[in-house]
Amino acid sequence: MSEMIKVAMPKGRIYKKASALFREAGIDIPDDVDETRKLVIPLPEIGMEFILAKPVDVPTYVEYGVADIGIVGKDVLLEEDRDVYELLDLGIARCRMSVIALPDWQPGIHQRVATKYPNVASRYFREQGQQVEVIKLNGSIELAPLIGLADRIVDMVETGQTLRENGLVETESLFEITSRLVANRVSYRMKNAEIQALCDTLASVIGKE
Numbered sequence: 045m046s047e048m049i050k051v052a053m054p055k056g057r058i059y060k061k062a063s064a065l066f067r068e069a070g071i072d073i074p075d076d077v078d079e080t081r082k083l084v085i086p087l088p089e090i091g092m093e094f095i096l097a098k099p100v101d102v103p104t105y106v107e108y109g110v111a112d113i114g115i116v117g118k119d120v121l122l123e124e125d126r127d128v129y130e131l132l133d134l135g136i137a138r139c140r141m142s143v144i145a146l147p148d149w150q151p152g153i154h155q156r157v158a159t160k161y162p163n164v165a166s167r168y169f170r171e172q173g174q175q176v177e178v179i180k181l182n183g184s185i186e187l188a189p190l191i192g193l194a195d196r197i198v199d200m201v202e203t204g205q206t207l208r209e210n211g212l213v214e215t216e217s218l219f220e221i222t223s224r225l226v227a228n229r230v231s232y233r234m235k236n237a238e239i240q241a242l243c244d245t246l247a248s249v250i251g252k253e
């Protein structure tokens with residue numbers, strides 16, 4: 045008998061794209077979970093249980109092994125630095141992580157950068173030899189340069205609409221971001237057949253949707 049796989053699934057943007065990919069691969073999962081308040085969704089017919097998590101917490105559940113696998117943006121993996129095994133680039137929820145500024149931005153003596161990704165931003169500016177103060181925010185990051193909290197931000201750009209509507213410009217693109225399938229290291233050994241089968245099934249439809 046094959047073992048049940050516990051999957052940490054991020055609610056929100058990624059869930060919608062991931063569910064389309066699963067369905068394309070012939071795995072029947074709910075196409076939306078925004079309506080439900082239930083956090084643990086048993087799916088015995090496909091041998092899985094979904095744990096509906098905040099995107100940023102997915103690597104934590106997987107590292108601790110309370111989820112065997114998870115789906116998470118590369119941005120979160122870069123920021124959280126959790127010990128998980130990155131199995132597959134799903135090619136979904138594509139965007140980029142960039143440095144963004146007001147069009148007339150000039151490097152000053154004391155520079156401040158606002159971001160949801162303080163570890164990534166600090167690492168990047170250190171590598172560039174730029175001394176900056178990094179300020180952690182949790183959303184609406186584009187506000188920071190508009191109202192004078194920071195000179196620049198590090199944030200996600202997808203369509204560029206948020207930048208355009210707020211008169212901001214992208215000065216550097218740091219990383220291309222997509223969602224990844226990650227696994228707990230022990231689960232990957234103990235439930236290898238099931239996890240590898242899922243990986244192969246998803247791999248066969250990546251980029252086709």
Ligand SMILES: Nc1ncnc2c1ncn2[C@@H]1O[C@H](COP(=O)(O)OP(=O)(O)OP(=O)(O)O)[C@@H](O)[C@H]1O
Nearest residue numbers: 055056057058099117118119120137138139200202
């Ligand atoms: N335009 C985008 N802006 C931000 N993240 C994006 C974008 N496009 C794709 N992504 C991916 O989606 C993930 C964020 O998903 P979502 O916006 O649902 O969550 P969140 O805002 O981090 O979560 P929550 O609001 O629940 O705290 C990112 O980690 C990234 O990998």
Ligand SMILES: O=P(O)(O)OC[C@H]1O[C@H](OP(=O)(O)OP(=O)(O)O)[C@H](O)[C@@H]1O
Nearest residue numbers: 183184185199200201202203204205206
């Ligand atoms: O290039 P675009 O297509 O405009 O997408 C980028 C925007 O989307 C995300 O914000 P989100 O909607 O998640 O809101 P938040 O910043 O409040 O989390 C991101 O932080 C950018 O602000």
